[in-house]
Amino acid sequence: MASYNSNYLRLLSHTKLLASHVNQGRHEQALALFHHMHTSIALTLDPFVFPLALKSCAAIQHPQLGTAIHGHVVKSSFLENPFVACALVDMYGKCVSISLARKLFDEIPQRNVVVWNAMISLYAHSNHVADALELFESMDVVPNASTFNTIVAGLSGLDEGSFRALKFYRQMRELGLKPNLITLLALLPACVGVAALNLIKEIHGYSIRNDIDPHPHLRSGLVEAYGRCGSLINASNTFRSINERDVVAWSSLISAYALHGEAKTALEIFRQMEMAKIQPDGITFLGVLKACSHAGLADEALEYFARMRKDYGLEASSDHYSCLVDVLSRAGRLYEAYEVIRDMPVKVTAKAWGALLGACRTYGEVELAEIAGQALFEIEPDNAANYVLLARIYASVGRHEEAQRMRTEMNERGVKAAPGSSWVVYQD
Missing domain, CATH: 1.25.40.10 (Tetratricopeptide repeat domain)
Structure with missing residues (x-):
């Protein structure tokens, strides 16, 4: 009994360290630890270990180890565990091929919504949105918010997908599912695609009421969305409400003013960004160059173009x-x-x-x-x-x-x- 407890505690300790490696992006160390755990005679691995190892395989493109883990999962009868199955589908889709991920998905005996979402997400993120929609229609479990988030994001990325993305969002609300941060971030490009300023304001209000608004990614996204829909006042007000403005927030505001021909303001914002010691990136300079283009500032554009590499080392x-x-x-x-x-x-x-x-x-x-x-x-x-x-x-x-x-x-x-x-x- 003491030996069992000792082995259990060792497995628990190793699993916590494995999770830490994976979550911190130390995937080589994670897989080295997994190998040590797998070859240790004293340790009997449980289903919690395999999703972590598979996540690292997917992150650093290690299909050989991923397929070997698949074999061990089958022998251990862990494929019925939805989290193991989900991680396997994700690994195959990212490391091997979408078709083999789908083949594995079809062979999984018990598929909960997490497993369905994994396959739908692979399709959507691989620009196979039609396949994602077809799989969505064939779901034999109730979809959740994550399911809709993936579909909305996939449709928002299509040239003619904005209206369909908004339709899916309405369907999500009709099912009583509550939008979260991911939903709102996925929905903003669709709003921009159809210039739905009222819906952007609705999203903004919803985020404030549900305490999602402080998230910097959402506020930066709102700055960009307001700007693209012509509401520079709302874009500027939202920007000023951000306490810690990162490069994304600054770049979004610069692009908003550049888009609407406010070149002097856009370039002044860039100057303020430099004074704030925020390192610009390639997207920042795209906004700056577009501002110069709209205002016919050819010499200034040449100067900023040269500064990209000279001052900031950007190609x-x-x-x-x-x-x-x-x-x-x-x-x-x-x-x-x-x-x-x-x-x-x-x-x-x-x-x-x-x-x-x-x-x-x-x-x-x-x-x-x-x-x-x-x-x-x-x-x-x-x-x-x-x-x-x-x-x-x-x-x-x-x-x-x-x-x-x-x-x-x-x-x-x-x-x-x-x-x-x-x-x-x-x-x-």
Whole structure:
């Protein structure tokens, strides 16, 4: 009896240390400890150990050990434990493949809502939202808030998914499920997608009434959402209510003012951020460069672009280069913009070429327009806007044969211009 108690206490102590390693991101140490526990003759592992080890396998992409643990789980008849089953499904989805995760999911004898959520989450986070929805519809257990959170987040990330995300949120409320922090964070992008300012205010009020409001991620998300929906006053007020403003909060406010052409204010906020000793990141500088672009501040944009690496050691992404090309193009400095594109150390995107092509029409620059147009035809051959824009540039300088050739090429490639459309949100 004393030996049993001693072994139990040793297992408990090891399990606590294992959990500490996993929760603190020390996954190599966690798996080394798991190996020691597994090979110890004196210890008989219980179901609480395996989800921890599987979580570390998923975190550091260790599928061989994960599949070996799967074999031990089956031999020990632990697959019926929902937490073990959930961890296995998650590990397969993140380390091996979604299809094998689904195969395992289908073989689990007793699936509670936690196991269902694991598979739905894998689909949603892998951009297989249609599969997540199909699995949701086939659930044989009652979904919980986490189920809806995953679906709402997945739909919010789709181009046309905002309305469907809001529909799922209403369905969640009809079932009497209470939204939590994750729900609100998932819902905000959907609100922005349909410019539902009233719903953003509703979310804000709900968060205050339910004591979720102090969370910094939510307040930063509200700053961004208010800004994107045009309510700079609410964005600014929410920002000022944040006691400890991190880089996300500052960047959200800078982007809000930049989006609405308030360049001077955006750049002043950036100056205040630097004075507050908050280290800007790449997203911060995207907001700064967009502010310069809207205000035509080409020289300032070049200066900030240089400071990214010089002062903060940040490498410019294709989005940063696209913003720089845009600001130079808007200012009429088309050949400087073209030089930036030619010297880009990262992949040139359609955004950069599109900014140059659009400016070529404004300034009547045909030679560069042809170069930009040909590049865009290769990157996005089915985008009719590029053909139409180049045709208009030709027509504007009297080169009607080339304009007609663009229209003919569109027809030959089967490229069709999308019809115009609009939508209206009706709110009570």
